Amino acid sequence: MAAGKPERNNGRLCRSFDRVETGPMSSHPLRRTTARDGQTSTDGEPRTAVRLTDVTHEYGSSGRHDRTVTALRDVSIDVRMGEIVGLEGPSGSGKSTILHAVSGLLVPTEGMIELLDTDLTDRSDRERTRLRRRHVGIVFQRFHLLPSLSARANVALPLVQAGVSRSTRRERAESLLEQVGLGDRIGHLPGELSGGERQRVAIARALVTDPDVIVADEPTGELDTATGADVLELLTDVGRERAMVVASHDESTLAVADRVVTLRDGRVVDDGG
Amino acid sequence: MIAGLWRWGVRLRAVVGLALAQLRRTPGRTVLTILAVALAVLSVTLLASLGVGVVETGEDGLENAGRDIWVSGDPSDPVAGDTENPIVGSHGISAEMTERDDVSSASPIAIHDVYVTTEDGDPERTSAVGVHETHDEFGFEAGSGFETELNYSSDNYSVADRPTEPTEQEIVLEPETAETLDVSVGDTVTVGASRETVDDHEFTVVGIASYYSQFLGTNVETVPLTDLQAVAGTTGTDRATFITASVEDDADTDAVATQLDEEYAAYDVRPSDEQVGAMVEERPLVLASGATLIGLALIGGVVLTVNLFALVAYQQRDELAALRAIGLSRWVLAGTIGVQGLLIGLVGGLVGLAATPLLTAALNYVAVTVVGFESLLKTPVEIYLVGFALALVVGTVVAVLTGWRAGRYARLDRFEA
Numbered sequence: 001m002a003a004g005k006p007e008r009n010n011g012r013l014c015r016s017f018d019r020v021e022t023g024p025m026s027s028h029p030l031r032r033t034t035a036r037d038g039q040t041s042t043d044g045e046p047r048t049a050v051r052l053t054d055v056t057h058e059y060g061s062s063g064r065h066d067r068t069v070t071a072l073r074d075v076s077i078d079v080r081m082g083e084i085v086g087l088e089g090p091s092g093s094g095k096s097t098i099l100h101a102v103s104g105l106l107v108p109t110e111g112m113i114e115l116l117d118t119d120l121t122d123r124s125d126r127e128r129t130r131l132r133r134r135h136v137g138i139v140f141q142r143f144h145l146l147p148s149l150s151a152r153a154n155v156a157l158p159l160v161q162a163g164v165s166r167s168t169r170r171e172r173a174e175s176l177l178e179q180v181g182l183g184d185r186i187g188h189l190p191g192e193l194s195g196g197e198r199q200r201v202a203i204a205r206a207l208v209t210d211p212d213v214i215v216a217d218e219p220t221g222e223l224d225t226a227t228g229a230d231v232l233e234l235l236t237d238v239g240r241e242r243a244m245v246v247a248s249h250d251e252s253t254l255a256v257a258d259r260v261v262t263l264r265d266g267r268v269v270d271d272g273g
Numbered sequence: 274m275i276a277g278l279w280r281w282g283v284r285l286r287a288v289v290g291l292a293l294a295q296l297r298r299t300p301g302r303t304v305l306t307i308l309a310v311a312l313a314v315l316s317v318t319l320l321a322s323l324g325v326g327v328v329e330t331g332e333d334g335l336e337n338a339g340r341d342i343w344v345s346g347d348p349s350d351p352v353a354g355d356t357e358n359p360i361v362g363s364h365g366i367s368a369e370m371t372e373r374d375d376v377s378s379a380s381p382i383a384i385h386d387v388y389v390t391t392e393d394g395d396p397e398r399t400s401a402v403g404v405h406e407t408h409d410e411f412g413f414e415a416g417s418g419f420e421t422e423l424n425y426s427s428d429n430y431s432v433a434d435r436p437t438e439p440t441e442q443e444i445v446l447e448p449e450t451a452e453t454l455d456v457s458v459g460d461t462v463t464v465g466a467s468r469e470t471v472d473d474h475e476f477t478v479v480g481i482a483s484y485y486s487q488f489l490g491t492n493v494e495t496v497p498l499t500d501l502q503a504v505a506g507t508t509g510t511d512r513a514t515f516i517t518a519s520v521e522d523d524a525d526t527d528a529v530a531t532q533l534d535e536e537y538a539a540y541d542v543r544p545s546d547e548q549v550g551a552m553v554e555e556r557p558l559v560l561a562s563g564a565t566l567i568g569l570a571l572i573g574g575v576v577l578t579v580n581l582f583a584l585v586a587y588q589q590r591d592e593l594a595a596l597r598a599i600g601l602s603r604w605v606l607a608g609t610i611g612v613q614g615l616l617i618g619l620v621g622g623l624v625g626l627a628a629t630p631l632l633t634a635a636l637n638y639v640a641v642t643v644v645g646f647e648s649l650l651k652t653p654v655e656i657y658l659v660g661f662a663l664a665l666v667v668g669t670v671v672a673v674l675t676g677w678r679a680g681r682y683a684r685l686d687r688f689e690a
Contacts, residue, residue, distance in 0.1 A: 144594075161601050
């Protein structure tokens, strides 16, 4: 472990786990009506939700490939609670790799990734999955809903792992679908929904565990301008009391961000600060 | 503890629901997968039953004869002369054996190449087995068999007393021979050791059966032993291929066989189970073919099943990656694919097993029609068990493993092409 690494605060995470997995769900998970425990630091500043410190990642460095591709070089980014951070840059600049790393789907070759003060890089695959499930909601460009399941079942899926009962899962999913404006589409299959409606279902799914961090990869990439604007409005609404990282090529999408980090060849060339 | 079990129960139920939803989503693909499993099961059951059938066909005749001890000669011994019938003085040896207290009966069996014809037909070259009587296992298609004195002249054995011409003049024809000659029960055929002598001896067809053909693999007619010896000209030397003996109920077969082996050192005396092994050893090709078929069946079935479920998981890789990304564990993913494997394996396995007897019967019909082998495919219950285990166990295990492996692919770069 690197010297000077901030001390992890497992106690705070554990309390947070209890709330998300077994405790009562906020009746308005789109917007949090009350400030959460730990959302502000002791000096009154918003708490840091995500911190990347000197992160370098090389694909193909696991020893199975002779050639490696450096996706990230010494990247350091902080995202505070309530902040929307945009990531911009050409294809291959490292945007998706950062989203990977923040979600715990990837362990960088060097550096540290902290999610709510917990270092993900020294956690097992299983622990990272658990942290992702409890604290990160992911919105994909291509929605990635299960075509065999209804909108409600898709939204409820992340709760399966937590062992939440079927009736509670349905209740939470229906409530979220109503809040994203799909109360009349609850039983529809993804194939019966428009692109904008599917992305709304995907956003509801990302919110069902009431996560602290939302990760969105080109959330409007598959949508027309008007539908994209609606989805952005919804995402902005969602991100007000959480931390959000949005990767996009699209100017209007990045316009909703509080600041935009610009990447070139895996390096931060402008941190938007 | 209870909360943990509750969570497991919730996940299990959800996993089954997910698996069913995935199967329902693509009914066409699901049906094809079930058929593929059924085919894998059939490839195992049919090939393996052919393998078992090939091996057993060589053994059946011996086992059905129900004899405890077999005496045979070494066909490669040049002193023996007639390589197919190396036992000389076979009636005498049989009579001596029968006199023992621990032997209830003994009788010789001879095999000769002969010619058979009708008054106005062409001579047919065939094989003839000489036995003292036919028995219930013959499965006569028409007519019945014959019965002669067990040990001709056994009381006062003398070569001079034995007839040099056929006396019984009864023959059981192989169905194909009967058809070729266009004869049926009650008709007369002539039998000789060569084309020249084929008209010498008249025999009455008393029955039609293919009993010995099954394990000798060729057309075989059955005649009384003394008549066959007379036709073949071996009455004087009283030659036979085997002598079979039954021991008394309270006698130890192995011990009697050992004593007889010492007493008749010129011949091999074996208990029947060893004789079966010895005969199969003499046919390494049959044994190798049977074993190869069974081996191929198992390997082929496993490879088919592994490929199939690897494909099932591969087709769902995007869904699995999405589930993984939203926080479902690899166990849940593996369970989703595993339950699909279990359900497909169960249904496909049952379809395969249900089709096995039908296809076995059809293939046996073809076999008996084309090559004359009856019941070439044998399906003992073990074959059904192996086929079902392949579908259910291999299917589920492979599905779980491929589902587990698929969890590793869960990367965001898999989502955004």
